[in-house]
Amino acid sequence: MLKQPSFWIGVVIALAVVGWFRMNASEDAEVVREKPSKIAFVTAGEGEFWQAAVAGAEDAAEELGVELDVRMPKQTESVQEQNELLTTLSSGKYDGIAVSPVDAEGQTPVINSLAADRPVVTYDSDSPLSARHGFVGTSNFSAGLRAGTLVKQALPAGGEVLVLMVNRTKSNMQDRRAGFKTRIEESPNPEQEVVDQRYQVVDYLTDEGDDQRCRENIQESLEEHPDLKCIVGMNARHGPILLSVLKEAGKLGQIKLITFDTLPETLQGVRDGSISATIAQDPFKYGNEAVRMLVSLHSGDPQYLPVVGRGAIHVSVEAIDNSNIDEFQKRVEQRIKRSKKPMTAKAL
Incomplete structure (x- = not known):
């Protein structure tokens, strides 16, 4: 169901005001700091797929020494709830935001506002026409x-x-x-x-x-x-x-x-x-790489992102049937053992 124009206008205005405040709060603030301190990670729901993505993000954040704020909408695939979360996050001191957009085109203004003064990375689902700085997911x-x-x-x-x-x-x-x-x-x-x-x-x-x-x-x-x-x-x-x-x-x-x-x-x-x-798919990898990408973007690392595709990193998919299911599940079990975080998370 399409949202009323007034809803989108209100969201964009709120984000624009917050973005202006952050950009002008300190004349001495550096555009790029050496190391981010806090990153937000926003899913499109709270099921097991998203829990795996969160586990990957937490694993990377712990390794890199970054505080991770996970936000999981209680209503699956809700544009309005996700936008409300993003609006709330825009007023906080986040050095980067990873989000899996529910509406590729409709959320472009929201993502553009967030990306005005910090790196924004999409994962699993992209918003290719937005000002996001990178994307992690499959083709x-x-x-x-x-x-x-x-x-x-x-x-x-x-x-x-x-x-x-x-x-x-x-x-x-x-x-x-x-x-x-x-x-x-x-x-x-x-x-x-x-x-x-x-x-x-x-x-x-x-x-x-x-x-x-x-x-x-x-x-x-x-x-x-x-x-x-x-x-x-x-x-x-x-x-x-x-x-x-x-x-x-x-x-x-x-x-x-x-x-x-x-x-x-x-x-x-x-x-x-x-x-x-x-x-x-590999949602753990999506979350893990999204956090690593945000850290590299914030630190100004020019070597991390591809020179083509506007920062898109594609992770392959694999067809699982009776011929390879046992081997696939062994790989998943090994991933869980290696990971520092269990693949569970709760909605916030």
């Missing part, structure tokens, strides 16, 4: 391509496919959809420039982070499309919800599932064959 277009490939592998004869999204405002959702659409329509014959007619995407449904709405979307689609062959869930929440709804409908195992991320329920679904494959 979500490539991740969408991978999802399309997995559908074609799981369903070689083709059929009707449903795609679940959180919203149409997050850059990662936009890019995943674009990549998926490119691959699913790609001709099986490289010599022919035609759309692959074997696959029909019946809809791209959004739920705005609401689990009940997601369940209802799936249930309604099952009724409207009795011949549905595959469902793709493009958010970490979707895997467990899909397993639950299909089990209740008596269709678990009858419809191919391709999901994102590695919640315990999702990995168990991969292990027992209910999910054909899931696309694993």
Whole structure:
């Protein structure tokens, strides 16, 4: 749901005033200090994906000797709550802010105001048109391509496919959809420039982070499309919800599932064959690198960021299925043992 213009104007004015005050509070203040003392880390929710990102951020902050203030919105994917948190943070003495924006375009003014007098880094989901100083995450277009490939592998004869999204405002959702659409329509014959007619995407449904709405979307689609062959869930929440709804409908195992991320329920679904494959990201790495990037930006290290891509650092994704799930989980366990912080966090 789009916010009223007055809401956005109020947020921008508040941030602009705070930014002016900070910039003019001391004539002797240096533009860049040698070492940041306090960094804010803002998620887009409080689930396990975000807890892993926080664990990575805390691990880097402890190693680098930086105070980390973690803010986890209680309402998943809420633009308004996230903006309220960012507005509050703008009045504090933070040397850098990492945020996973819910609305790539709509939050550009907010991010621009924050970035006027301190480094701002986005992670997981980007705001590419904003003045943010860097981005850490995967190439979500490539991740969408991978999802399309997995559908074609799981369903070689083709059929009707449903795609679940959180919203149409997050850059990662936009890019995943674009990549998926490119691959699913790609001709099986490289010599022919035609759309692959074997696959029909019946809809791209959004739920705005609401689990009940997601369940209802799936249930309604099952009724409207009795011949549905595959469902793709493009958010970490979707895997467990899909397993639950299909089990209740008596269709678990009858419809191919391709999901994102590695919640315990999702990995168990991969292990027992209910999910054909899931696309694993590395949120711990996102959080860890976002903090390291902010520290380097604040200290003026010109060697840290890439010279192209406006500071974008992409971390690869990996398709997890029955052939590699054991090895993947061993790697995760080793990461947890090496990390100084457990992958748990609470909303603030």
